[in-house]
Amino acid sequence: MGLMGCVAFMLLLFCTTSTAHYLSYKFYDKKCPNALPTIRASIRRAVSREQRMAASLIRLHFHDCFVQGCDASILLEDSASIKGEQKAIQNMGSVRGFNVIEDAKSNVEKICPGVVSCADILAVAARDASVAVGGPSWRVKLGRRDSTKASLAKAQRDLPLFTDSAETLIDRFSKKGLNARDMVALSGSHTIGKAQCSTFRGRIYNTTAEIDANFARTRRHRCPAQRNNGDSNLAPLDLVTPNSFDNSYFKNLIQKKGLLESDQVLFSGRSRTTQNIVIEYSKMASTFKSDFAKAMVKMGDISPLIGSAGQIRRICRAVNKH
Ligand code: HEM
Incomplete structure (x- = not known):
């Protein structure tokens, strides 16, 4: 790269990475x-x-x-x-x-x-x-x-979609400046919260899915096979400790008890990278938690509006009238 090329590259780097600062x-x-x-x-x-x-x-x-x-x-x-x-x-x-x-x-x-x-x-x-x-x-x-x-x-x-493969998830997050480790850590927020039957029905009735048979059977009770039937019935994303922020989500994945396909692919999909991170977090809750915090900060840095761009809304659901 010539001098001009180098200067242009540095400028580009500065412009694309500096906003969050x-x-x-x-x-x-x-x-x-x-x-x-x-x-x-x-x-x-x-x-x-x-x-x-x-x-x-x-x-x-x-x-x-x-x-x-x-x-x-x-x-x-x-x-x-x-x-x-x-x-x-x-x-x-x-x-x-x-x-x-x-x-x-x-x-x-x-x-x-x-x-x-x-x-x-x-x-x-x-x-x-x-x-x-x-x-x-x-x-x-x-x-x-x-x-x-x-x-x-x-x-x-x-x-992202709950049917995405590990590769697609890695790609989607990398487009936002987040790497595979950030993606797996952030997915760990599925240690709390719930999902609706319509998001995991495909997985619990798929006989070839990477899913623990007992877990699938349990989930079928409140999620009938027919579409439009109990679609909004809820199940915890982390079946073990649904209300506490811990690393049992990752332990579940190793036991093939991930609720969403996009959860299970992090361990059972084709990416060795995500599989290894899942194993690491399953063993070490403290690493998961500190990586999660770092990744949340990184996520919060995605393309903010700063200076005089945008506005300070008076109410959040609508733009200011004048
Ligand atoms: C990796 C790709 C991801 C996919 C495909 C995905 C998909 C989903 C789906 C389908 C649900 C259930 C929604 C419903 O049934 O109403 C859900 C819930 C949830 N997701 Fe994700 N998610 C992903 C990553 C993330 C990330 C990065 C975070 C946060 C940093 C996150 C936080 C949550 C939380 C906390 C819930 C529970 C929400 C509630 O109970 O109201 N997810 N996600």
Whole structure:
């Protein structure tokens, strides 16, 4: 590479990697010193009302960040000018927690109107949710702004599917700057939360699937074989300790008791890389937890809107009127 090529390369590297560096831990320290405790109180209240909400909030942040970056686009409802992401097949009838975020936002608006973005509230809520169920903590970088648009098409294109192979999952995450280890660690959030029958029916009735026979039989009780029958019946993603943030999800995979196909392929699929990471995490809960925290920070760095891009929404479900 010549000198010019080298300079161009360095510039490109700088431009593609530097945005996240504008986020900072102290962003609201002066602008709204009580922002974080206020969000934390809202999240704690919500999780103590319903444990599952912790899972739902972590997932909401993930589904936000994977579409146009962490810009709260997932919170925008359909309107005359917006075709929202909530109707994407990966989201419809399954992402939840919108009211909890809206409630946290309105509490923050009361103390500092127009200062704290919905995108930051999502990132902080995910961390506080993890802590509320015994998961790891991490420092959340702040300063993301909210988008004025959403993309149904990008949501359908970029969010993973429960039928994806290990290779496809690795590829989808790498497109967002996350490696296989990040992907496996983040999938470990399936140590809490629930999935609907429609997402695991194919797997529990597939006689050639890599699935423990007793586990499949148990799951069939509340998930009939016929479509449109009990589709929304819930089962825990981690059958052993569904409400605590631990590494039993990985132990389950080794016993072929993953609920989703996309869970089981991490151990039983063609990727030795993901298989080895599953084994490692199954043996070492502390490694899983610290990798999870690191990967959440990395995920929160995906293409934030900064500076004067986007806006600070007044309510999270709609863009500002003027
Ligand atoms: C690797 C690709 C992934 C796929 C294919 C996938 C797919 C799914 C599906 C199908 C559900 C059940 C939804 C329902 O039935 O309503 C689910 C739930 C969940 N997912 Fe994932 N997921 C993936 C990765 C992740 C990541 C990276 C996170 C977080 C960082 C995450 C967090 C969760 C949580 C916490 C739940 C439970 C939500 C609740 O109970 O409300 N998932 N996921």
